[in-house]
Amino acid sequence: MATLPHDDLYQLVREPIDTAALARHVRAPEDGATVTFDGFVRNQSHNRPTLHLDYEAYESMALAKMREIGVQLHEKYSIHRVAMVHRLGRLGIGDTSIFIAVSAPHRAAAFDACRFAIDTLKRTVPIWKKEYFEDGAVWADGELPPAPAATPRAKPAS
């Protein structure tokens, strides 16, 4: 796998995310813009009041997939630094669950990269949330990650 810039940041944490520190972390004098995405816990789901959420992850694979997204970001967009942090465990209403910050010399690349990062994370990173309500709990509807349909076979002789 391609290497990532050493000052990129990819983390799973169990404490509150310091969003301001991450936004500062990606800034550098040669940049002109930082775009951030702050995903936080909504107070309702399908019009049912939410009490809290529990997030769990396949941690080693989730971190590897987050870093893969980082590699793609640097390949696709003219950006400088990425910080991508997902929180696990019990989160209350308004708590930040995912924070992504992307810096770039120019804003367009930072916007595009940040959007690509959160969209791809939601489809491919093995993290799950359980939603708790007054009258029970459900695993949130999710997306099935794209997986190979079949193992590659040896090419037939042509």
Added chain:
Amino acid sequence: MLQPVPLAPSSSAGYNSPVPPVSQTIRVTVLFFGRLKELTGRAEHSIEFADATTIEQLFALYATRHPELAKYRSSVVASRNQEFAAWDTPLRSGDEVAFLPPVSGG
């Protein structure tokens, strides 16, 4: 010097074992997440096979123990050693296989 073991006339195995496959056991670690973890009552399981086994066969084995698993087959993806894997992937000893429900991070 061992003689090559006569193989069935099939090339699908993909390799010729240099020793007779008598006591070849495959041990894999299986991980369950989300509702699959609740359904099977375990997050991690170590399991051993005598024969070549695919991820599909492994899932089917757990589905015989936990029949409710079967209805989730079409909404599960599998990984082998932390990469998404096709259901027909053959397992090797030491593999870490995980069954992953639709992801909902973010």
